[in-house]
Structures are given as structure tokens and as C-alpha cells.
Amino acid sequence: MTDNRTVEIVSIGDELLLGQTIDTNSAFLGRVLGAAGFQVRSRRTVGDDWEGIKNAVDEALSRADIVICTGGLGPTSDDLTRGAVAELFGAPIDIDETLLAALQERYRQRGLPMPRLNITQAEVPRGAKVLPNRYGSAPGLVLERNGRLAILLPGVPNELEHITRDEVLPMLLGRVVSAGATQAPPVYLRLLRTTGLGESAIAERVEHVLPMLPPLTLAFLPSRAGTDLRLTSWGVLSQEQAEQKLDAATALLREAVGDHLYAIGDRDLAEVVGEELRKRGLHIALAESCTGGLLAKRFTDFPGSSDFFLGGVVAYDDAVKRAVLGVGEETLTRHGAVSEEVALEMAEGARIHMNADVGIGITGIAGPGGGTPDKPVGTVCLAVVLGDRAEVRRTLQIGDRDDIRERSAQGALFILLRMLQSE
Amino acid sequence: MTDNRTVEIVSIGDELLLGQTIDTNSAFLGRVLGAAGFQVRSRRTVGDDWEGIKNAVDEALSRADIVICTGGLGPTSDDLTRGAVAELFGAPIDIDETLLAALQERYRQRGLPMPRLNITQAEVPRGAKVLPNRYGSAPGLVLERNGRLAILLPGVPNELEHITRDEVLPMLLGRVVSAGATQAPPVYLRLLRTTGLGESAIAERVEHVLPMLPPLTLAFLPSRAGTDLRLTSWGVLSQEQAEQKLDAATALLREAVGDHLYAIGDRDLAEVVGEELRKRGLHIALAESCTGGLLAKRFTDFPGSSDFFLGGVVAYDDAVKRAVLGVGEETLTRHGAVSEEVALEMAEGARIHMNADVGIGITGIAGPGGGTPDKPVGTVCLAVVLGDRAEVRRTLQIGDRDDIRERSAQGALFILLRMLQSE
Numbered sequence: 146m147t148d149n150r151t152v153e154i155v156s157i158g159d160e161l162l163l164g165q166t167i168d169t170n171s172a173f174l175g176r177v178l179g180a181a182g183f184q185v186r187s188r189r190t191v192g193d194d195w196e197g198i199k200n201a202v203d204e205a206l207s208r209a210d211i212v213i214c215t216g217g218l219g220p221t222s223d224d225l226t227r228g229a230v231a232e233l234f235g236a237p238i239d240i241d242e243t244l245l246a247a248l249q250e251r252y253r254q255r256g257l258p259m260p261r262l263n264i265t266q267a268e269v270p271r272g273a274k275v276l277p278n279r280y281g282s283a284p285g286l287v288l289e290r291n292g293r294l295a296i297l298l299p300g301v302p303n304e305l306e307h308i309t310r311d312e313v314l315p316m317l318l319g320r321v322v323s324a325g326a327t328q329a330p331p332v333y334l335r336l337l338r339t340t341g342l343g344e345s346a347i348a349e350r351v352e353h354v355l356p357m358l359p360p361l362t363l364a365f366l367p368s369r370a371g372t373d374l375r376l377t378s379w380g381v382l383s384q385e386q387a388e389q390k391l392d393a394a395t396a397l398l399r400e401a402v403g404d405h406l407y408a409i410g411d412r413d414l415a416e417v418v419g420e421e422l423r424k425r426g427l428h429i430a431l432a433e434s435c436t437g438g439l440l441a442k443r444f445t446d447f448p449g450s451s452d453f454f455l456g457g458v459v460a461y462d463d464a465v466k467r468a469v470l471g472v473g474e475e476t477l478t479r480h481g482a483v484s485e486e487v488a489l490e491m492a493e494g495a496r497i498h499m500n501a502d503v504g505i506g507i508t509g510i511a512g513p514g515g516g517t518p519d520k521p522v523g524t525v526c527l528a529v530v531l532g533d534r535a536e537v538r539r540t541l542q543i544g545d546r547d548d549i550r551e552r553s554a555q556g557a558l559f560i561l562l563r564m565l566q567s568e
Numbered sequence: 569m570t571d572n573r574t575v576e577i578v579s580i581g582d583e584l585l586l587g588q589t590i591d592t593n594s595a596f597l598g599r600v601l602g603a604a605g606f607q608v609r610s611r612r613t614v615g616d617d618w619e620g621i622k623n624a625v626d627e628a629l630s631r632a633d634i635v636i637c638t639g640g641l642g643p644t645s646d647d648l649t650r651g652a653v654a655e656l657f658g659a660p661i662d663i664d665e666t667l668l669a670a671l672q673e674r675y676r677q678r679g680l681p682m683p684r685l686n687i688t689q690a691e692v693p694r695g696a697k698v699l700p701n702r703y704g705s706a707p708g709l710v711l712e713r714n715g716r717l718a719i720l721l722p723g724v725p726n727e728l729e730h731i732t733r734d735e736v737l738p739m740l741l742g743r744v745v746s747a748g749a750t751q752a753p754p755v756y757l758r759l760l761r762t763t764g765l766g767e768s769a770i771a772e773r774v775e776h777v778l779p780m781l782p783p784l785t786l787a788f789l790p791s792r793a794g795t796d797l798r799l800t801s802w803g804v805l806s807q808e809q810a811e812q813k814l815d816a817a818t819a820l821l822r823e824a825v826g827d828h829l830y831a832i833g834d835r836d837l838a839e840v841v842g843e844e845l846r847k848r849g850l851h852i853a854l855a856e857s858c859t860g861g862l863l864a865k866r867f868t869d870f871p872g873s874s875d876f877f878l879g880g881v882v883a884y885d886d887a888v889k890r891a892v893l894g895v896g897e898e899t900l901t902r903h904g905a906v907s908e909e910v911a912l913e914m915a916e917g918a919r920i921h922m923n924a925d926v927g928i929g930i931t932g933i934a935g936p937g938g939g940t941p942d943k944p945v946g947t948v949c950l951a952v953v954l955g956d957r958a959e960v961r962r963t964l965q966i967g968d969r970d971d972i973r974e975r976s977a978q979g980a981l982f983i984l985l986r987m988l989q990s991e
Contacts, residue, residue, distance in 0.1 A: 160789050162608045163757065164598030165798060165834070168591060171613070175587030185585045187620075188613035190594070193787065197610075221771045221788045222778070260768035262775070280967070282768070301790055303967055334586065345683035345705075348644045352685070355645070364616065365644045366583050367724060375588060411588070431882070437868025438861030441882040445860025448936055448969065456888035458881055459854070459864040465879035465922050469892065499888050513871055544703075544726055546871065 216300030340371030431457030470494030639723030763794030854880030893917030
């Protein structure tokens with residue numbers, strides 16, 4: 146408990162308890178702290194409530210070396226974290242003149258008057274260390290009690306992320322070193338991403354491998370994208386030992402799962418496919434109907450996609466399928482917009498009109514309306530053309546509108562990946 | 569504390585603490601429980617750890633009437649919730665023959681053998697009530713201690729959502745009624761969404777309204793989409809009283825914020841714009857470069873978008889801008905792909921080629937690479953054409969790649985909304 150590396154997170158905000166905001170900050174903190182050798186043991190979420198915040202921080206400080214609070218540092222009346230934690234520490238609040246001048250300067254540069262409320266952003270509990278915030282007006286604050294830290298960070302995700310990377314991590318690591326403590330080995334993780342098989346089916350395939358994994362643990366993480374496997378070394382192995390074990394376990398799992406395993410690490414299937422295209426000097430164009438641009442978005446979510454991604458047509462309306470992609474009037478009439486034939490002509494049309502090597506066509510019924518007995522909601526036709534090869538598949542995706550769209554995009558990517566790998 | 573309506577949530581999974589999965593389930597539960605008159609007071613997240621789960625559930629049961637646990641009910645070895653909570657309640661585990669038969673039947677229908685591991689999904693702590701899961705194999709389970717409930721739900725979001733709506737809420741509401749208790753009024757919320765102004769600027773505009781709001785509270789929720797305002801009646805007013813107060817407060821805030829307020833309720837700006845288009849019988853087509861299909865995706869995220877959304881072209885490559893959208897070679901050479909001129913030709917091209925009434929063009933530099941001194945990362949040109957009107961704007965969006973893309977799409981939508989409303 147006193148090795149300076151146990152962390153608890155207290156996230157603050159009625160919007161979190163009410164469910165109007167999803168707490169992505171805690172996940173971010175878990176990732177970066179775990180990777181740096183700190184262990185998040187527990188998380189707590191409380192509302193915008195003075196006593197609730199004080200109690201949660203007090204309890205967390207009784208268990209963990211480091212307590213990170215997120216949210217409630219803004220300029221408005223529902224922002225209570227600074228005051229409540231200052232009270233817990235018995236620290237009066239002062240105006241920090243340097244912070245105030247910097248705030249005024251920011252507004253001057255943009256040619257705007259500083260909103261008066263913003264003066265609260267220069268308030269600092271006496272004795273607290275200030276962590277500069279380059280992307281917003283609320284700085285981070287650090288208070289210490291009996292060698293344990295309470296770190297207050299703003300709740301706006303990109304501000305929190307930058308302060309954590311630029312200020313919090315260097316400070317925490319420096320503290321471990323200056324205390325002369327030997328930092329225990331970090332938690333080492335490896336994520337193996339699979340698609341196209343359910344959780345139980347994956348679990349059966351890998352069952353015979355399980356006895357060979359300890360001290361690593363294996364977790365199964367099902368989602369729309371597939372079932373991910375996470376191998377974890379919980380701060381017991383050195384980096385070298387952990388990497389050896391992780392490599393060996395990865396090899397065993399890869400053999401057990403086969404080509405359903407598409408990535409090592411937190412990479413989207415679109416990114417993996419993009420890399421395969423880039424390696425081969427191939428360019429892709431898309432024709433999407435029910436996925437409505439989702440697949441194009443996934444291809445462009447990461448930088449560098451212009452190396453292989455030319456563009457896409459979201460052909461929601463049948464007239465657009467005809468006019469922009471050249472899908473045949475007769476094909477549409479005879480087989481219907483949701484058909485393998487139309488998917489194929491869409492893929493071909495995208496490829497030809499955008500002068501690409503690879504074309505993908507997706508057409509289906511994402512629901513909730515529009516299903517028929519013959520083509521129920523979830524019917525989606527996927528086509529991929531690559532050189533003189535084509536694959537067309539009619540699928541029945543389960544779940545709600547979002548599920549159907551996500552799973553269709555994932556299905557098309559997996560078809561293409563297999564085609565590329567079997568060339 | 570014994571009015572059967574205080575809730576704590578315990579979410580379980582190393583993947584949550586490690587930040588590899590974002591906890592959307594807790595947000596969902598907060599929303600639906602709050603709307604039904606229950607109050608989520610606190611949330612806790614613990615790892616896949618037998619004692620940790622037991623302690624967290626035990627502590628939560630000491631404070632709240634209802635404890636909802638999510639996750640850890642799957643068929644694999646890292647799923648510990650069922651066993652740990654059964655031990656806490658001193659309940660042995662039995663195989664439920666009805667559940668087992670139903671599981672076997674599911675697999676038979678799909679023509680697959682049941683994975684042996686799946687038998688754990690028929691395990692039930694003695695005395696627990698079973699909540700059927702129509703979308704997956706792990707049922708929900710309910711255990712009772714001294715009139716307080718522990719409800720175990722699977723962690724897969726759509727399964728959790730369906731069981732909550734179909735089973736948990738009816739059960740909880742029925743319990744309140746049968747105990748003869750008068751259910752306290754629900755929490756009533758109203759969300760007012762604004763865009764185009766920062767949090768402090770919004771706060772200043774509404775400051776003079778604040779004294780008129782109690783007993784409602786007002787929260788400020790900044791995000792990429794803008795600053796949302798949330799009015800809350802915390803279970804103290806009847807429905808009629810709450811609605812009167814909420815209506816009055818909404819009118820005051822709307823007057824203070826002006827046309828930056830684009831929606832009442834949890835609606836995306838794309839949905840609001842879509843409705844304005846539908847009302848006017850107008851059809852829209854998009855031409856996206858740096859946003860890469862993101863805006864098309866937002867228009868098609870909700871059902872019924874085919875009423876007004878014809879399609880879009882993701883013109884990532886300049887050749888696609890020319891070939892599919894008809895952007896002039898000279899315009900591209902003279903002004904560059906990121907220019908107001910190209911944005912305008914993209915919007916016009918989308919409108920003409922897809923035979924639409926409205927066209928949007930977006931071209932910019934989402935980064936992290938590609939910036940120049942003249943056009944730094946974040947430079948995005950937005951164009952909207954509607955009838956014989958056109959608006960073109962060169963903007964400088966702040967933040968990372970995702971921020972820049974999201975804010976650009978939001979900016980284009982806001983331009984169009986204002987054009988539609990000022991016709």
C-alpha cells in the first residue's frame with residue numbers, strides 16, 4: 146500500500162450518474178497508468194455533491210497512494226471539486242496571480258473579453274501544486290496528505306489527457322524514483338483481436354492452451370467487432386520475462402484461433418486492412434448503403450489513410466446507386482436494392498468510378514423498419530472485388546440498428562482481409 | 569434509505585479498470601433508472617477479483633436498496649460474479665434444467681453443437697430469481713437479503729439493455745407498488761443542447777436566469793458538440809409541477825442563449841437538421857473530404873433518414889473530387905484542395921450529381937500531419953448550398969484529429985440549420 150503505485154479514481158458529476166455522459170476519462174487513466182506501472186484498484190463515481198465528493202476522496206485516500214479526481218473544476222456553480230477537496234485538506238483558497246494573468250492573456254489574444262466567471266479558474270487551494278492546462282482554462286491541482294496525493298483534473302477529455310501525459314505521469318514516476326523505491330514492474334498487456342467467432346467458440350478453441358499461460362491471465366472480451374483476448378502480466382514479471390511469456394502465449398493462441406485473429410494490439414480491423422493494402426500498393430474505393438459512411442469513417446479515423454483510401458460513395462438512395470455508381474436499373478428492379486447482385490455492382494461501380502484496385506459494396510436493411518419475410522431486418526449483402534476476384538455474401542446480422550451497421554462493416558473488412566492474405 | 573429506490577451500481581471487469589473497455593452500461597442504467605424514479609447514488613468499478621467483488625457488493629448493499637452488478641457472468645474462467653455473489657449470500661449453485669434445455673435448443677436451431685463451457689450459463693445460485701436473456705446466453709439473476717436486492721446482469725451492452733427494460737424495471741416498479749410504498753416522484757430532466765459558444769460564454773449569458781431556477785438545478789456539460797445545459801428536478805416535484813417549472817426555465821434559457829440552442833432533449837444536430845429538411849420536403853447530398861464519411865454516418869445513425877438523405881461522396885483523393893464531384897482542375901491547382909473555392913464546388917457537385925436541393929462540402933486538414941504555415945492543422949473550409957443561397961466559411965478547429973473532424977461536421981450542420989431557419 147505504500148509503494149506509491151496504487152491508484153483509485155473518483156469521477157465526479159451528476160451527468161455521469163444520470164448517464165448523460167459516458168465516463169471515458171477513467172478508461173483513459175486506467176490505460177496510461179497501467180502501462181506506466183501503476184495499478185488502478187477501484188473506481189468510484191459520485192454526483193455534484195459537496196459531502197459526497199469529500200467522503201469519496203477521503204475513503205479512497207485511506208486505501209490508495211494516489212487518488213485522481215476528474216471533473217467539477219469548471220467555472221460554473223455546479224463545479225464543486227476544488228472547494229470540497231480543499232475543505233477536506235483544510236486548505237483555504239487563494240487567487241493565483243500568475244494563473245489569472247495567463248487567463249487574461251489567452252482572452253486578449255483571441256480579442257475577447259474574459260468572462261468574469263472564469264476568475265474561478267485561477268483559484269488554488271493553499272499549498273497545492275498547479276499543473277498547467279494548455280488546452281483549456283482549468284489547471285490540474287495536486288494536494289498531499291501523509292505522503293499520499295489527491296490529483297484533481299478537469300473533466301474535458303482532451304484536456305485531461307494532455308495534462309495526464311505531460312504533467313501527471315512525469316510527476317508520479319519522478320516521485321517513485323526520488324523516494325528511492327524500486328518501481329515494481331508495470332502491468333504488461335497484450336490484446337489479441339478476433340472476429341467471426343462467438344465467445345464460447347473462441348473459448349473452446351483456446352481451452353487446451355490455458356494451463357500453459359500462468360502467471361499470465363487470459364480474459365475474453367466480446368463486442369460487436371468480435372471477441373478480443375487479453376493477456377496480462379500483473380506486475381510480477383520483468384519486461385524481458387513478460388515479453389517472452391507474452392510472445393509464447395500469443396503464438397499458442399494464434400495457432401488455436403487461426404485466421405480469425407486479425408490484430409495484436411488495439412488496432413481496428415480497418416487499420417489492419419489499410420496496412421495490407423498499403424504494403425501491396427493497392428487503392429480502395431467504397432460503396433455503402435445501409436452503413437451510411439461508417440466504413441469510410443473507419444478507414445479515415447487514423448492518419449495516413451490517404452495512402453490507400455481514395456474515397457467512397459454513400460448511395461443511400463437508389464437513384465444515387467444508379468447515377469453515381471452505375472448500378473443497373475434492371476438489377477435493382479429484378480433483385481431489389483438489397484441483393485447480392487446490387488452489392489456486386491456497387492463494389493464494381495466504386496472501383497471503376499474512382500479508379501481503384503479494390504471495391505467494397507454494402508447494401509442491407511439496418512432497421513428498425515424496412516424488413517420483409519424474405520429479407521428481414523439485418524439482411525445485409527456484402528461484396529468485395531479485388532483484381533479479377535470477387536466475393537459476395539448475403540448475411541443476417543443480429544442486434545439493433547447500430548449492431549447491424551457495425552457488424553456489416555466488420556464483415557466486409559474481414560472478407561477483404563482474407564482475400565488479401567490468400568493471394 | 570428504505571424507500572426501495574436508492575441504487576448503487578457495481579461494474580465488474582479488469583478490462584474496465586485497465587481502460588480497454590469503456591463502461592457504457594452504467595450510463596445506460598443511470599438514464600433508465602433515473603427516468604423511472606430510482607436514484608443512482610454511486611457507482612463502483614472493481615476488477616475480476618473474487619474478494620473485491622464480494623466486498624464491493626457487500627458495501628453497496630449496506631447503503632442502497634438495490635445493487636446492480638454488471639459483467640462477469642459469461643462462460644469463461646475470468647467470469648466470477650455469479651460465484652462470488654452466491655458466496656456472499658451463502659447460496660450453493662445449482663444447474664437449472666430449464667435454462668440448460670433452452671440453451672441446448674438455441675444451438676440446435678442454429679445447427680451448431682453447444683460449446684461445453686456454455687453449461688455455466690445454466691448455473692443459478694439457490695433461491696435466485698432468473699431473468700431471461702433473449703439476446704444472449706447469460707440470464708440475469710436476482711438475490712435478496714433483508715429486503716434489499718442484488719441484481720446481476722450480463723456485461724454485453726445490448727443484452728443488459730434488453731433485460732433491464734423487459735425484466736428489471738417492471739420488477740423494481742412492481743416491488744415499490746406491492747410494498748405499499750408511495751413511489752417518490754421520479755427525477756425529471758431536460759437537456760438543452762447548444763453549439764457554437766464556449767462554456768463560460770454560455771454561463772455568462774444565462775447567469776441572470778439562475779436565481780429563477782430552484783428547485784431545479786442547472787448543469788453545464790461541455791463537449792465537442794457544444795455546451796449542453798441540463799435542468800433537473802430531483803424527485804421533489806410532481807410530474808405536473810416539474811413540467812411547468814421545466815417549461816418556464818427552458819423558455820428563459822432559450823431567450824438567453826438565442827439560436828445557439830438547437831435541441832431540447834438528447835438529439836443530435838444531424839437529426840434536428842434532418843427534421844427541418846423533412847418538414848420542407850428538401851433532400852440533401854454531401855461531399856466530405858477530411859471528415860471522411862462522418863457526417864454521412866451521423867445523418868444515417870437514426871431511422872428514417874432516407875426521407876431526406878440521398879447520399880454522399882467521400883472524396884478523400886483529389887482525383888475523386890474531380891471525377892465524381894466535378895471539382896475543377898484549375899480550382900484545385902490555384903486554391904489548393906483545402907480552400908473555400910473547392911469546398912463550394914464540392915457542395916455544388918454533390919447537389920448536382922445526386923440531384924439534391926441542398927449540398928454540403930467539407931475539406932480540411934484533420935492532422936496530425938499535412939499542416940502548413942498558411943493552412944495549419946485544423947484549417948477546415950465548410951460550404952453549404954441551398955437553393956440560390958450559399959455560405960462558405962474558412963474555420964480553424966482546435967484539438968486532435970477526432971476533435972477537428974467532429975467539430976467540422978458540427979460546424980457545417982450549424983451553418984445549414986441557420987440557413988434553413990432564416991429562410
